[in-house]
Amino acid sequence: MQQRRYSRQREQIYEAVCATNAHPTAEMVYDRLKPEMPRLSLGTVYRNLRQMAAEGRLVELEGTVARFDANISPHTHFRCQRCGAVSDLALPYDGGLDALAAGDGRLVRGHSLCFYGICPACAAEQT
Known part of the structure; x- marks a missing residue:
């Protein structure tokens, strides 16, 4: 892989x-x-985030809107179906x-596990 200049x-x-x-999303x-x-342009942010994900510096979490994670170690996520927030779950990676x-x-080189539901903040608003 070609080394990108600083x-x-x-x-x-x-x-x-x-x-x-x-x-965060690229827009965030x-x-x-x-x-x-x-x-700075939004296009520059998108391009750089995607390049860094391709290089393995970030993880791109796919969904309706792509989100990015600097924690590149295998771990589990939770995505709120109401507000779209993504958080890490303290569950061990199951090789x-x-x-x-x-x-x-x-x-198989690995897997990605994401749970979907309603986050605590959104659940509190519903009650």
Whole structure:
């Protein structure tokens, strides 16, 4: 893989993702950085986040809107179906699932597990 040259803008985008546990969208990162980087475009943020995910520096969580995670170790997520928030769950990664899925000649390199439901904040609003 080709080494990308250093870019302060790129590092600030990466640092913005690292600074939160909110699993931000590209738009959230853009809104956070725009005041200090007035020439920043949303397209630049998207492009850099996707490049960093392809390089393995970030994890891209797919969904209606892509979200990004700086924690690249295998772990489980929860996505609220009401507000869209994504959070980490303190559940151990089950490598046994990889072994089970590896039947019929498949080479399994890992898995992603995400639970869906209503987060505590949204559940409290419903009561």
